[in-house]
Amino acid sequence: MNGVSTVKAIFEELRKEIPERYQPGDLLPNERLLAERFGVSRNTIREVIIFLEAYGLVEKTQRGPRVSKPDIEAMFRILDQCFDRSVKTCREVLQFRRIIEIGVLPEVVRHITDAEIDGLDRLAEDMEHQLTVREAAEVDFRFHAAIVAASRNSMLQKMYQAMSQPMIYYMEIGKSNAVIGPTTVNYHRQIIAALRERSVGKAVEASNAHFHFSESVFNQEAQPSATPTP
Structure with a gap:
């Protein structure tokens, strides 16, 4: 095997072995012992440890690599790298947003404070x-992320933040159109008004209208340009 294949093979073996044999805080064998076990150089083991660290499985200490506590955020950061910028992915991002943001509204209405609603107002103004x-697009994302955060569901917040880059890319589509920006802000204000009333029904209605508009804009922008006739 070449160097890259060797590193990958050892990484995969340790990645499977760590949760089966070790607890968070346990030390793995040191570089010398791992090198002897796999019949490779210590430099190769160092590369493997770098990958294990990147995946949130271990952390370096003076005594050797120590097994980390499960890092959900690290997992989501890795997940973020799997998204491309295809039309299909953008449509799936919109569907993800609709499911999360509509589904979470009852909890948002239950928990959101006046101060948080005032913060949404400021974000709507910033977007203008x-x-x-x-x-x-970044302010647009912060607006919707703040709504999800108001649900007090930390797992949903982490999932939403992990999707930030594909979402922001999607949100950029159409914002160069001078009409779309102000229209988006108007939809944001309708959502804010519904939250001030603490009305789940109105919040769902306003959010659905916003998503319907976003979908129509995306479908329009995603259409291939017509080829001019010779």
């Missing part, structure tokens, strides 16, 4: 004054 498409 952004200079670039990217800035507007």
Whole structure:
């Protein structure tokens, strides 16, 4: 096997072995012992440890690699790297958002504070004054992430944050259109008004209208340009 294949093979074996044989806080064998076990150099083992660290499985200590506590956020960060920028993925991102954001609204209405609603108002205002498409998309994401955060469900918050880059990329689509930005802000204000009333029904209605508009914009922008006739 070449060097890359060797590192990958050892990594895969240890990745499966760690949760089966070790508890968080346990030390793995040191570099010398691992090198002897697998019949490779210590440099190869160091590369393997780097991958194990990147996956949140171990952390380096002076006594050797120590098994980490399960790191959900690290897993989600790795998941984020799996998304491409295809039309299919963007549609799936929108579907993911609709499922999460509509489904979480009863808990949002139950827990959201006046201060958090005021924060949503400020984000809506910020979106009106952004200079670039990217800035507007980032504020748009922060608005929706703040709504999810108001549910007090930490797992949903982590999942939503892990999807930040594909979501922001999706949100950039269409924001170069001078009409779409203000329309999006109007939908945000309708959602805010429903949350101020603590009305789940109105919040769901406003959010569904917002998603329907977003979907129509995406479908329009995703259409291939017509080929001019010669």
